[in-house]
Amino acid sequence: MWQLRTDEQASAEAAVEQTLPPCQVRCPIKESIQRSNVMISLLPNEPEKAREGVIQIGDFLYDRNPLFTVCGYICGICERDCNYKTKGGSIKRRLLKQFLSDNYTPYLKEKKPLDVPKDKGPVAILGGGPAGLLCAWELSKKGYDVTIFDSNPKLGGAVRYIPKYRLPEDVLDTAVDNIVRLGGIKVEKELKVNGGDPIAKLKEKGFKAFFIATGTPYPRALTLGIKAVDWQGLENVMYGLTLLDEIGKGNIPSDYFKGKRVIVIGGGNVAFDAARTAVRLGGQVTLVCLETWDKSSKDGIPADPEEIEGAHQEGIRIVYSRGTRSVIGEGGKFTKIDCPKCTSVFDEKGFNPKFDVSDCIQIEGDVLLVTIGQTWDRSVLQNAGLFDEKGRLAVNALTLQSLKNKDVFIGGDVRRIGFMVDAMAEGRQAADSIDRYLRGVSLGRWLVQYQGSEAPLRDMFKPEPAPKWTPPDKRMNFDPFEIGFTLEEATKEARRCLECGPCISCKACVATDIQPELPTVKVDEALCSGCGICVAACNYRTAHLREQPILFEGREVGVERISYTDPLLCKACGHCVSACPSGARELIPDISAAEKHDIAEGPGIVCFACKFGWGYTSNNGHFKNVKNMIPVVCTGKVDATNIVEAFRKGSDGVLLLGCAEGDCHFQDGNQEAKKRIYLLHKVLEAFGIEKERLEMVTGIDPSGERIQGLINGFTDRLKGLGPIKK
Amino acid sequence: MADKPKLAICWFGGCGGCDEAIVDINEDILKVTAAFDLVLWPVALDFKYHHIEAMKDNEILVSIINGSVRNSEHEEIAHLLRRKSQMILAFGACACFGGTPGLANLRSKEDIFQWVYRDSPTVVNPNGNVPQPVTKKNGNDLTLPEFYTQVHPLNHVIDVDYYLPGCPPPPDRIRSMGRKLISGDMPPKGSTLAPSTALCDVCERNKTKPERMEIKEFKRIHEVEADPEKCFLAQGILCAGPATRRGCGESCIKINIPCRGCFGPVEGVAGMGGSKYLSAIASLISAETEEGRKKIAGELDDPAGYFYRFTTAASLLQKRREPLKKA
Numbered sequence A: 001m002w003q004l005r006t007d008e009q010a011s012a013e014a015a016v017e018q019t020l021p022p023c024q025v026r027c028p029i030k031e032s033i034q035r036s037n038v039m040i041s042l043l044p045n046e047p048e049k050a051r052e053g054v055i056q057i058g059d060f061l062y063d064r065n066p067l068f069t070v071c072g073y074i075c076g077i078c079e080r081d082c083n084y085k086t087k088g089g090s091i092k093r094r095l096l097k098q099f100l101s102d103n104y105t106p107y108l109k110e111k112k113p114l115d116v117p118k119d120k121g122p123v124a125i126l127g128g129g130p131a132g133l134l135c136a137w138e139l140s141k142k143g144y145d146v147t148i149f150d151s152n153p154k155l156g157g158a159v160r161y162i163p164k165y166r167l168p169e170d171v172l173d174t175a176v177d178n179i180v181r182l183g184g185i186k187v188e189k190e191l192k193v194n195g196g197d198p199i200a201k202l203k204e205k206g207f208k209a210f211f212i213a214t215g216t217p218y219p220r221a222l223t224l225g226i227k228a229v230d231w232q233g234l235e236n237v238m239y240g241l242t243l244l245d246e247i248g249k250g251n252i253p254s255d256y257f258k259g260k261r262v263i264v265i266g267g268g269n270v271a272f273d274a275a276r277t278a279v280r281l282g283g284q285v286t287l288v289c290l291e292t293w294d295k296s297s298k299d300g301i302p303a304d305p306e307e308i309e310g311a312h313q314e315g316i317r318i319v320y321s322r323g324t325r326s327v328i329g330e331g332g333k334f335t336k337i338d339c340p341k342c343t344s345v346f347d348e349k350g351f352n353p354k355f356d357v358s359d360c361i362q363i364e365g366d367v368l369l370v371t372i373g374q375t376w377d378r379s380v381l382q383n384a385g386l387f388d389e390k391g392r393l394a395v396n397a398l399t400l401q402s403l404k405n406k407d408v409f410i411g412g413d414v415r416r417i418g419f420m421v422d423a424m425a426e427g428r429q430a431a432d433s434i435d436r437y438l439r440g441v442s443l444g445r446w447l448v449q450y451q452g453s454e455a456p457l458r459d460m461f462k463p464e465p466a467p468k469w470t471p472p473d474k475r476m477n478f479d480p481f482e483i484g485f486t487l488e489e490a491t492k493e494a495r496r497c498l499e500c501g502p503c504i505s506c507k508a509c510v511a512t513d514i515q516p517e518l519p520t521v522k523v524d525e526a527l528c529s530g531c532g533i534c535v536a537a538c539n540y541r542t543a544h545l546r547e548q549p550i551l552f553e554g555r556e557v558g559v560e561r562i563s564y565t566d567p568l569l570c571k572a573c574g575h576c577v578s579a580c581p582s583g584a585r586e587l588i589p590d591i592s593a594a595e596k597h598d599i600a601e602g603p604g605i606v607c608f609a610c611k612f613g614w615g616y617t618s619n620n621g622h623f624k625n626v627k628n629m630i631p632v633v634c635t636g637k638v639d640a641t642n643i644v645e646a647f648r649k650g651s652d653g654v655l656l657l658g659c660a661e662g663d664c665h666f667q668d669g670n671q672e673a674k675k676r677i678y679l680l681h682k683v684l685e686a687f688g689i690e691k692e693r694l695e696m697v698t699g700i701d702p703s704g705e706r707i708q709g710l711i712n713g714f715t716d717r718l719k720g721l722g723p724i725k726k
Numbered sequence B: 001m002a003d004k005p006k007l008a009i010c011w012f013g014g015c016g017g018c019d020e021a022i023v024d025i026n027e028d029i030l031k032v033t034a035a036f037d038l039v040l041w042p043v044a045l046d047f048k049y050h051h052i053e054a055m056k057d058n059e060i061l062v063s064i065i066n067g068s069v070r071n072s073e074h075e076e077i078a079h080l081l082r083r084k085s086q087m088i089l090a091f092g093a094c095a096c097f098g099g100t101p102g103l104a105n106l107r108s109k110e111d112i113f114q115w116v117y118r119d120s121p122t123v124v125n126p127n128g129n130v131p132q133p134v135t136k137k138n139g140n141d142l143t144l145p146e147f148y149t150q151v152h153p154l155n156h157v158i159d160v161d162y163y164l165p166g167c168p169p170p171p172d173r174i175r176s177m178g179r180k181l182i183s184g185d186m187p188p189k190g191s192t193l194a195p196s197t198a199l200c201d202v203c204e205r206n207k208t209k210p211e212r213m214e215i216k217e218f219k220r221i222h223e224v225e226a227d228p229e230k231c232f233l234a235q236g237i238l239c240a241g242p243a244t245r246r247g248c249g250e251s252c253i254k255i256n257i258p259c260r261g262c263f264g265p266v267e268g269v270a271g272m273g274g275s276k277y278l279s280a281i282a283s284l285i286s287a288e289t290e291e292g293r294k295k296i297a298g299e300l301d302d303p304a305g306y307f308y309r310f311t312t313a314a315s316l317l318q319k320r321r322e323p324l325k326k327a
Helices: A022-026 A033-041 A047-064 A068-074 A077-081 A093-108 A130-141 A157-161 A169-183 A198-204 A240-248 A269-280 A305-313 A378-383 A420-439 A487-496 A533-537 A575-579 A593-597 A640-648 A669-686 A707-721 B017-023 B028-035 B049-053 B072-084 B093-097 B100-106 B109-119 B171-183 B204-208 B273-284 B290-299 B303-307
Strands: A015-020 A120-126 A144-149 A186-188 A209-212 A237-239 A261-265 A284-288 A317-319 A326-330 A333-347 A350-364 A367-370 A408-410 A447-452 A520-523 A543-552 A555-565 A585-588 A605-610 A628-632 A653-658 A694-698 B006-011 B037-040 B060-066 B069-071 B085-091 B134-137 B140-143 B147-152 B162-164
Touching: A015 A022, A022 A033, A022 A077, A022 A447, A033 A047, A033 A093, A033 A487, A047 A068, A047 A093, A068 A093, A068 A169, A068 A420, A077 A093, A093 A169, A093 A487, A120 A130, A120 A420, A130 A144, A130 A157, A130 A169, A130 A209, A130 A420, A144 A420, A157 A240, A157 A420, A209 A420, A237 A240, A240 A269, A240 A367, A261 A269, A269 A284, A269 A305, A269 A367, A305 A317, A333 A367, A408 A420, A520 A555, A533 A543, A533 A555, A533 A575, A533 B273, A575 A585, A575 A669, A575 B273, A593 A628, A605 A707, A640 A653, A640 A669, A640 B273, A653 A669, A653 A707, A669 A694, A669 B273, A669 B290, A669 B303, B006 B017, B006 B072, B017 B060, B017 B171, B028 B171, B037 B049, B049 B072, B060 B072, B060 B093, B069 B072, B072 B085, B085 B093, B093 B100, B093 B162, B100 B147, B109 B147, B162 B171, B273 B303
Parallel strands: A015 A447, A120 A144, A120 A209, A144 A186, A209 A408, A237 A367, A261 A284, A261 A367, A284 A317, A605 A628, A605 A653, A653 A694, B006 B037, B006 B060, B060 B085, B085 B162
Antiparallel strands: A326 A333, A333 A350, A520 A585, A543 A555, B069 B147, B134 B140
């Protein structure tokens, strides 16, 4: 007889699929990248008002990611999957967030603490790195009494190893201190359990659940393949991580490596941190790594391209495809390493380097920094009995609950080494699981499959902004060398964002009051002829033709083609609506329908203004010398009929204000409008209306201060033409 | 005879093709005469306007009127028939939307007269004679209808009950209209006696369209050898199919000629047909640069003629109508 298991472990996860922009799919914490990019692009152009806007955007991001001010300096994972990557360079999301960070960090100290009664828990969090902090923040929001245990002088975990020239200390300090302050989180330096099973002891003290996020504080030992390479106590050999830790704590003088030849072993970002730190301490640095220079190959160097570029600029020599067979010294001091050629790093088994020992070189130096990875501290996990019989950490990868002790949750680097933001995602997941666990509800979660949306169709792409770094000779210190965006640069870069993702996961236009709600496109199937013009007009591959049976008295008598729009991916730009020759498509609601309908009879000017480009930061919709001011979501939504109707009602002229070339929120609505105008000019002239009476101006004017001048200029030109001939 | 319902057929500013189309229903014309008492048909029967004037109001069941309203006679008879008829049916593109004669509205009456009676190379008119509404001859007033400054569709002048578009309407539609009139099974007033969707709905070539159409160059049908099976628009040849009501029997498409739009705009976009069509075509123009797009648009000769071929007189851009005598 067999028995079906019915427990949590054996139950299947409900799977759902969600489409997001690829940057957000890549981001482990699924930050609202598109939404905040759009918000940045719509910031006012006056610095004081913009600062208020930044704080509002910051407050929005902070709720889900209280470390965003730190991410802005060190994390740009999302940029790797940006749809713009191959078209002119990824959107510089990291720098955009850094721009927010620089304006938000000073404000953080004034932010009001969470107003939540702490009546749940208590919960203990072991480790105050990104995973622990996120978990503590999320639990605090839910009303849990949280204590972080961390023996380091400051919280931050591995982020503290990041050199200050990449991450200013006050940014990190402010971020961490304020999570603790705002969340009302307690911090303890020591567990004070005096050995034994720390979890059991903490449980005796009343803690109900535990999150272990102790990270990987130990450097990984040097090996050649799987063979350990020992340096037998030679002087001047140390772990790069130790150097970074000590310098972070302020224990290293600024001329520490002056006149020394420093060799760094390792090809990851931490190795480059060690190498670039050593250069700043006066060393002459050579970096030796197993991997090849070609990042596109399977054995490519893992460090970020910016790190490699920066290292080159700073005079660091990089020796690719070399392992380290032995560390050689004289008189107890390090002198050189013996480096065989590395012929392959990864194979089907994963990391499994192969060497050609017949091809060996020796690299001489005074100091050796070993920076080939980190490893965990097993002791707490061992003492708490969290390993299975094979010595592996027994944990549910989805819920992060220990399989050995249901009160314990494990996440961050200690479970699986990743980026800072991977650890943050696990911290947040752990908080969710702990909350469910303590409330006694199922931990089963939706297994969400994220799908990245495709890049929309457009002709015009803008190149990425050139990085602004202080020159190498001016950056031999620990001040940040990267110069962040100004307000103007930030809004310009944010405008480059293609906003690939679905509107429902963004809604920035609603949040910024461009439109009161997200419209949808409705197709009247009784009018649609399946001509397919909407398909050509749609930049989001959302309008399609499908074949559907024609029914006559319940019988299928044929097949007809009919258009439909995928409501999930539709951006409701209305390009298809104005292109539809049958009037079968409609935007519901259409923010300008009423104004278009109410165009007054008689002479005067009618002005259609794109709300994404003109006057979006000002409430002033009142202008002189204009008969009707009609705000539209896109000039591509202005149908030739709307313009013709304005002339029919006796208007003297029609002025369209569209976004600058390449800046259209809907890719090319301004071009769509221009194409209509080219044809309309000829049609109007045929009907005896001078083409000068229909004009389009493209540009960006957040406060709308140029609008009155443009209207006045247009009015003057029209006066020269006189009234429309009857 | 007297118990049969009365039917009038009349032509205004037309070419006679619509009357010809009625004859083209062949022997079915006998069913019409069996069912109706024909009281007026200037092209075929010798009834006079005074016969109509002598009738009681609403005595005629239906008047089928083709041609546009171009002069004072057209207007006068339109009002007469309206008064004497229970139903008025605008027959053919000219009565429905002004038709191709409506393109004359892009010119002034003076321009037209100058060309037709003086400048045209085929005209010999040394005295510069131009028709006048009244001419004194031997103490008598000789009159001609007054040539209006513009062409009007029938519904600018009188209330119209039904529309049957086409240049001319095809025999099948005419038969169907006849059956409806005989049976009395007429749709709501104001209806067009043709399906509501655009021609693409029934066009055999629709399925040959690429997923995304693009026009990189406008081609004219007489300049190229058009693929007889492929969608015209997909070949860069302007076809009014997407913006034109279906119901014509696709006779042009079948002989490899693109749709010119004689059935007028689809249901609900009347008056806006031209500009809707223009917006649609504009969205297909595709080039990588602004200059490129401008160039393609510039290559389209006479867009007004293309987009408003049959509907100029009914279009939104139509200049303010000249006051009509009895309107």
